[in-house]
Amino acid sequence: MLLSAGCVNELRFNSSCSRLIVIMDSWILMILVIIPGVWSGDWRVTFKSHCALKGESVLIKCEYDYPYGHIVTSVSWSKAKLVSGHWRLFSLSSLPSPPDHKYVGNYRGDCSLEIRNVQHTDEGGYFFSFVTTLSRWRSKTYSYLTVKDLIADVPSTVTEGDDVRLTCMSGCPTATTIVWFKDGELIQNPVFKARREDTGSYYCATWGQERVRSASVALNVQYAPKNVTLTVSPSGDVRRGSSVTFSCSSHASPPVTQSGYSLYKDGQLISSGLNHTISDMQPNHSGWYHCQARNNISRMGVDLINSTKVHIIVQYGPMNTRVSVDPPDVVVGSSVNLTCSSVASPAADNYTWYKRTDSLRSTSLLQVGSGQVLSLQVVEKSHSGAYLCVARNSLGENNSTEVLLTLKEMAYGRQPLQALPVLAGIGASVFLTFVIILFFWRKHRDTEKKQTGEPDFSFSGSSNSTSNEESESVYANVYMLPHSLPPVTAAQDITSAPQRNSHYEHDVLIEDEVTYSAVTIKPRNPSHLNNRVPQNPRSRPEEHDVIYATVVKSS
Numbered sequence: 001m002l003l004s005a006g007c008v009n010e011l012r013f014n015s016s017c018s019r020l021i022v023i024m025d026s027w028i029l030m031i032l033v034i035i036p037g038v039w040s041g042d043w044r045v046t047f048k049s050h051c052a053l054k055g056e057s058v059l060i061k062c063e064y065d066y067p068y069g070h071i072v073t074s075v076s077w078s079k080a081k082l083v084s085g086h087w088r089l090f091s092l093s094s095l096p097s098p099p100d101h102k103y104v105g106n107y108r109g110d111c112s113l114e115i116r117n118v119q120h121t122d123e124g125g126y127f128f129s130f131v132t133t134l135s136r137w138r139s140k141t142y143s144y145l146t147v148k149d150l151i152a153d154v155p156s157t158v159t160e161g162d163d164v165r166l167t168c169m170s171g172c173p174t175a176t177t178i179v180w181f182k183d184g185e186l187i188q189n190p191v192f193k194a195r196r197e198d199t200g201s202y203y204c205a206t207w208g209q210e211r212v213r214s215a216s217v218a219l220n221v222q223y224a225p226k227n228v229t230l231t232v233s234p235s236g237d238v239r240r241g242s243s244v245t246f247s248c249s250s251h252a253s254p255p256v257t258q259s260g261y262s263l264y265k266d267g268q269l270i271s272s273g274l275n276h277t278i279s280d281m282q283p284n285h286s287g288w289y290h291c292q293a294r295n296n297i298s299r300m301g302v303d304l305i306n307s308t309k310v311h312i313i314v315q316y317g318p319m320n321t322r323v324s325v326d327p328p329d330v331v332v333g334s335s336v337n338l339t340c341s342s343v344a345s346p347a348a349d350n351y352t353w354y355k356r357t358d359s360l361r362s363t364s365l366l367q368v369g370s371g372q373v374l375s376l377q378v379v380e381k382s383h384s385g386a387y388l389c390v391a392r393n394s395l396g397e398n399n400s401t402e403v404l405l406t407l408k409e410m411a412y413g414r415q416p417l418q419a420l421p422v423l424a425g426i427g428a429s430v431f432l433t434f435v436i437i438l439f440f441w442r443k444h445r446d447t448e449k450k451q452t453g454e455p456d457f458s459f460s461g462s463s464n465s466t467s468n469e470e471s472e473s474v475y476a477n478v479y480m481l482p483h484s485l486p487p488v489t490a491a492q493d494i495t496s497a498p499q500r501n502s503h504y505e506h507d508v509l510i511e512d513e514v515t516y517s518a519v520t521i522k523p524r525n526p527s528h529l530n531n532r533v534p535q536n537p538r539s540r541p542e543e544h545d546v547i548y549a550t551v552v553k554s555s
């Protein structure tokens with residue numbers, strides 16, 4: 001036909017163009033006869049309704065037919081929309097997203113339409129129309145497209161340990177393979193036992209078309225508090241008078257509320273709440289602290305979860321320093337221990353002892369020792385006085401009050417137990433000296449007697465003697481020597497009754513309250529001695545006949 005028009009314009013109806021037109025028209029008629037269903041068909045459009053999931057692609061299959069002698073020159077799809085209560089048709093080319101609609105048919109009976117990334121706005125009735133060389137046609141019915149969503153059925157809240165089953169529902173009857181994702185990661189099994197790590201966002205999708213997916217649904221796994229922690233601020237050493245804040249924290253679902261925390265010290269409730277501050281720390285605040293958390297979710301039947309314990313030691317310098325005396329009653333010559341004690345953290349590691357000294361003009365303290373115990377092994381009178389100690393640690397020092405050390409005198413006739421060894425040694429030395437002096441004195445006396453011819457006297461404490469001679473008795477006076485000698489009186493007979501006076505006889509002091517001891521005299525000629533014993537007790541015996549020995553004890 002275009003060629004015929006050209007001939008009309010160019011050749012101006014010459015004979016050659018006329019013959020060409022006749023030949024082309026004959027060929028067109030033959031082609032129209034050869035194509036089946038065109039020349040002999042009726043006007044019709046055939047398609048069916050579809051259900052598609054949001055996000056997937058759908059193909060609306062369509063077939064059309066028309067009578068013989070028609071040639072399709074154009075095709076189009078339109079969608080019915082409800083406007084002001086009336087349905088109106090809008091060409092797909094005029095819709096907001098024409099690139100997602102693609103005609104995949106032809107001009108010879110296939111009118112299929114493909115819609116990609118189906119959205120809810122694509123839902124509705126679709127009409128097909130075409131234009132031929134002789135007429136035009138629009139389908140009397142429509143293909144209705146239903147758009148559905150994948151719906152993820154996930155329990156919103158479970159408790160740790162519960163069984164969980166994930167279900168994905170589709171509104172379209174077409175069977176699809178479903179896969180599950182958690183926080184964008186593919187999971188293998190939609191049935192599991194809930195753990196706290198399973199908390200997250202879940203959605204289901206079509207296998208192979210992961211963009212065809214459901215909306216995300218959150219799964220919340222509730223569990224009792226874990227990792228309950230007690231934090232002390234500031235950290236490090238806690239000193240007396242400082243401020244300390246205790247803070248509780250935990251991981252839990254649902255989170256532990258402000259009233260869900262409690263602070264304990266040595267098992268006793270101190271306060272409730274997330275934080276607790278002690279602005280003035282004192283020694284009585286030392287102890288074991290722990291935090292307790294609860295959120296009404298139990299774990300193995302326990303709904304109160306404790307933190308680990310934190311040991312708080314309040315450090316301070318020595319205080320309440322005092323001195324104790326042991327024994328409390330101190331006697332001269334005994335021993336005594338003075339012990340210094342104090343309360344401190346850390347414990348006092350240095351002790352210094354002082355004694356107060358008084359003079360006419362001033363009073364001063366004299367350092368007398370160091371160490372926790374001041375020990376006086378042999379107490380003297382100079383040790384009496386007021387003592388005090390100073391206790392120190394790295395944080396400070398503290399003085400005790402003064403303690404007065406008072407000494408007691410020993411009672412007469414009693415000696416302290418500690419002085420017995422000393423006195424025994426002194427006594428032994430004195431006795432040994434006396435024995436030595438006596439030995440040499442007797443030896444000297446024996447020598448003089450031998451030279452003067454005096455008889456030999458020997459002392460014996462018993463009657464045993466190598467001879468059978470009769471022994472004579474001589475009396476020795478033992479008495480206490482007074483501080484001053486009394487005046488000399490007339491001599492008295494030694495055999496007379498003792499009187500409360502004193503006299504001298506043979507230059508020997510005779511004292512009252514005399515004690516007599518028997519002395520055995522061994523003369524060279526016993527018979528001679530017997531013959532010379534005086535008959536009158538008042539008469540004075542001769543010097544070589546009787547010897548008086550006097551032992552004097554000094555007071």
